[in-house]
Amino acid sequence: MGIGHVRYPTAGSSNHAEAQPFYVNSPYGIVFAHNGNLINTAELLQFMDQTAHRHINTSSDSELLLNIFADNLQKTGKFRINEEDIFNAIRDLMQQCKGAYACVAMLAGFGIIAFRDPHGIRPVGLASRVAAGGQGKDYLFASESVVADASGFTDWEDVKPGEAVIITRSSVSRRQVGHGAAFAPDIFEYVYFARPDSVLDGISVYRSRMAMGDALADEVERVLREKQLSVDVVIPVPDTSRVAALNLAQKLNVPYREGFIKNRYVGRTFIMPGQQMRRKNVRRKLNAMALEFANKNVLIVDDSIVRGTTSKEIIQMAKDVGAKKVIVASCAPPIRYSNVYGIDMPSRMELVAHNKSTEEIAEAIGADLVIFQTLPDLISSVRQFNTDISTFDCSVFTGEYVTGGVDEDYLAGLERLRADNVKAKAIVGGLGPLEGKGGGGVAERPNGASGAASEDVEVTSSESKNGADTVGLHNSWKL
Structure with missing residues (x-):
């Protein structure tokens, strides 16, 4: 059982402290990887400091997402949690966090989890294969279907917008926990970012x-x-x-x-x-x-x-x-x-x-x-290849952001992080991380009958790139 994340530094950040996956040992031991970007980080950081009393070590909103999830689980007050607790924690996270996020997580002694923001802006999917020895199944989450193809996994399914998936040794549970948002995958995935041999949201x-x-x-x-x-x-x-x-x-x-x-x-x-x-x-x-x-x-x-x-x-x-x-x-x-x-x-x-x-x-x-x-x-x-999708995020062309909440102050702060002169200073002066890193998280665990496949553990890395100058995913928050 494991989680991996494809990363390169963007905006001058090469701090190893921001390498994913992130980990917290309280509660329960959680490993977490994220692809996307939050837009209400200032509000969430204030909540972390004043209410949850959790310290955020880096400028990555992946760590912020992890701590929101961990705090929601901690509120149960239980020594051992169940699937209902996890679904409820993700439901609450989706009400708290605004932006784009496709996430994978691993809970020590429990299983692996994936969930996707209610707009489904960033991709993540699920595949399976017969476990070694022919008993039970192995499962994999990845950003693109090509990862499943390359690793011998079949039956690829997209995690739906607002959906959470929990895989334990004995079961696969799926539930819609985020509601009321228009499905709007980022059209730039198809233009540039995704590999041509991938299938995203049925396209x-x-x-x-x-x-x-x-x-x-x-x-x-x-x-x-x-x-x-x-x-x-x-x-x-x-x-x-x-x-x-x-x-x-x-x-x-x-x-x-x-x-x-x-x-x-x-x-x-x-x-x-x-x-x-x-x-x-x-x-x-x-x-x-x-x-x-x-x-x-x-x-x-x-x-x-x-x-x-x-x-x-x-x-x-x-x-x-x-x-x-x-x-x-x-x-x-x-x-x-x-x-x-x-x-x-x-x-x-x-x-x-x-x-x-x-x-x-x-x-x-x-x-x-x-x-x-x-x-x-x-x-x-x-x-034309999936008419069930009525809307795409086309914000780079139109300036219209599907989540709302993106105002001039937010854009100005983001641009201060991204400007060339800021990146140059970060490299020359060693100013530390300005933004996070990108790529798709992926998680896999054997789900063998009677534990038969429990030793055949693999970790597969999702390469969300197209063979050219891959546009970098960033996980950043407003400083």
């Missing part, structure tokens, strides 16, 4: 990206006709945009080529602190092949444009090897607003699309033309 990430390419092809065709332009070749920015770019090229009847070769030994430029470092590492990470660019009008397809740093360098690389015109097509609409639910995006002022028109964005990144997917087309591309 194949791969098929949704194919549909994004088809929809984007229609928009590209319309704009090119309006501008009286043509393209000679479609080239993706590796790796996330490949699926969409191939469908787009096929629909436009334009050759698809791999014009950028990726150096897989360079770190993720998205999370590197400082424009200069990101710019330098883009050049190290990608190499443009002149054969595919020289004397051509090139359509470069990317999953999204965030800071514009990568896009600007890529466009210049294409021009350096002889491209006549460089047109950029984005599978996502312009990202103009901060993400507050667990993706470590920069401050609004650092977003290249913030307060800019499409023409101004093109000028800023050096493109001859930029074409964005429309938001209705993006939503349709994803939703």
Whole structure:
């Protein structure tokens, strides 16, 4: 039985004290991992200090969530708790905590637990397999279904929004404990974050990206006709945009080529602190092949444009090897607003699309033309594979936050943590953690009949990444 968590430091934080899972020994011994971000941390910290009298050691809201859960269990006053007590504790937690959270926990001598916020913004699911020896079952929680596939688990099911799942040696219990919120998974999971071979909330990430390419092809065709332009070749920015770019090229009847070769030994430029470092590492990470660019009008397809740093360098690389015109097509609409639910995006002022028109964005990144997917087309591309989902969190495109409670003061505080100059100071000056870390928690335990499988314990790590510059999940609270 165990819990793991995929982590890298964001916002300059590399403090080992913030590595998940977190642990408290009172009550009962609880190990806890979390993926997402709370938005009412100031209120919760005050409650922890003045009412619960629990000390929070780090600036991670994962530790805060753990202590809320532990405090709710402690209120039972019992030496031994039961499933009803745990469900009630999670129900109370969901009434106290606002934001996005997909959580896994392990209670010493009891079992493993998973739960998901009432909006279902961040993903988590459950799978099983026959235990070693053929008796009983092993169970696994993970952020993405690909973890179950890779580990030989089957029967993947998503944990529903507001649902809690408890697995003991003898049973699996599920209960809806959070109510009254609209199901709104983050659409950016499908655009960028999730691996293409995952299925999230019944939607194949791969098929949704194919549909994004088809929809984007229609928009590209319309704009090119309006501008009286043509393209000679479609080239993706590796790796996330490949699926969409191939469908787009096929629909436009334009050759698809791999014009950028990726150096897989360079770190993720998205999370590197400082424009200069990101710019330098883009050049190290990608190499443009002149054969595919020289004397051509090139359509470069990317999953999204965030800071514009990568896009600007890529466009210049294409021009350096002889491209006549460089047109950029984005599978996502312009990202103009901060993400507050667990993706470590920069401050609004650092977003290249913030307060800019499409023409101004093109000028800023050096493109001859930029074409964005429309938001209705993006939503349709994803939703068509599960029409039971009526709403997605699209806050990075619209500035509308599904949980409410996100005001200008909160955003300003978040931006103070995320700004490049703050990150640089943290690294140079060793100021300690500013934000938490990201990735999906995963828990697994054998549930063998008569204890037959109790020795065959495994810990599986969920790699919530797409093979490219994974956008970092952050767990932060307002300082």
